[in-house]
Amino acid sequence: MSLIDLIDTFVRLRGRLRRRAFLGYLFLACTVLPGMAYLGLVMTRSDMRWFPFLGVILVATGLVGFPLSIVALLAKRLHDIKLSAGHALWICGLNLLWPYLLLRHPSFGVVTTIFVVGISGWLLFTPGNPAANRYGLRPEDEPPEPDWDRVDELEWAS
Numbered sequence: 001m002s003l004i005d006l007i008d009t010f011v012r013l014r015g016r017l018r019r020r021a022f023l024g025y026l027f028l029a030c031t032v033l034p035g036m037a038y039l040g041l042v043m044t045r046s047d048m049r050w051f052p053f054l055g056v057i058l059v060a061t062g063l064v065g066f067p068l069s070i071v072a073l074l075a076k077r078l079h080d081i082k083l084s085a086g087h088a089l090w091i092c093g094l095n096l097l098w099p100y101l102l103l104r105h106p107s108f109g110v111v112t113t114i115f116v117v118g119i120s121g122w123l124l125f126t127p128g129n130p131a132a133n134r135y136g137l138r139p140e141d142e143p144p145e146p147d148w149d150r151v152d153e154l155e156w157a158s
Helices: 003-011 019-044 051-080 087-104 106-125 148-157
Strands: none
Touching: 003 019, 003 051, 019 051, 019 106, 051 087, 051 106, 087 106
16 A cells, blocks of 8 residues: 555545454554644754744644544445445544533533444444445455556566
8 A cells, every 4th residue: 555545545535444444544543643743742842943843744734634534534434334424523523522521511421421432332343335335345346556667667668
């Protein structure tokens, strides 16, 4: 998988993700992007010439990329379950809201927390649609990426 394919996985809302891929990419997004933001914060405190500028870029990339990648990964997982990507917005909103509800209204917060844990478990344990659906082919049936280096070699040889 190339870097462009990896970025495409975290940005595009089209396509499907299986359970294992969803969990792996979600772990990657939840560790790398906040880590980039933290590293950027550390770099902004540096006295070196370009570090504060690069730090601001890393903080912006981490803070903007984290929610966008979570929504994109949720959308792809929901597509695999034959649901619309619009559900990703209320799932993300509920995940942002439950800590506030837990602190301000404990009884309602506990119910919301149980609901969030249930939704998360449902996303992780529900098998995807075994056939192609309106959101795309099964991830296993996707056509392989062309090997452009090999194509260039073949054109050069002829």
